[in-house]
Amino acid sequence: EVQLVESGGDLVQPGRSLRLSCAASGFTFSAFYMYWVRQAPGKGLVWVARITNGGSGTNYADSVRGRFTISRDNANNMLYLQLNSLTAEDTAVYYCASAWGEVVPGVGHWGRGTLVAVSP
């Protein structure tokens, strides 16, 4: 069974940084694309970033490019999101997600999410 467990969410002041982690288990982590998706309170789903299975390819939403960095550690089945220069607009639940399958690269399995709140 695929399990994705996020951690690292917190209340932080504008301009500060935060690092989110996602522990993956139950599948061959190194074979799957991974994603971060966020959801602001009462709003819809918004894709944040994607990383290829080997980690060499990354893509970002325009709203976070240059501020956020997605990375992975395939040896330890971990996914990360480094969040810098945070603003109130970054307040959201951040979900770690994996591709549905090795040959089905779209967003499939989801973690429970971790809350990032940015406020003075």
Add this chain to the structure above:
Amino acid sequence: QSVLTQPPSASGTPGQRVTISCSGSSSNIGSQSVYWYQQFPGTAPKLIIYRNDQRPSGVPGRFSGSKSGTSASLAISGLRSEDEADYYCGTWDDSLSGWVFGGGTKLTVL
């Protein structure tokens, strides 16, 4: 403003068939597979359709997906009260080089 367009709300009575649309363009739905997600308040989304019309194991056969050109649809037949949730479509956009979601549709079972 989402890249994929969904109606904000939909409704039906128990036993009815309801359809939720998702409209995109040639750079996303027109050239990529569509995925559908179900989300209950306070919980994580759950994949219910992948590759346009494929159901993951455990998803009832009442849920079905289709795609034509630059639009996709999610149909729920034999509507049940437990289907009341938010539904999102999603796909890859080649022009944006990113994943895109629809704005979500809140389904109410009357």
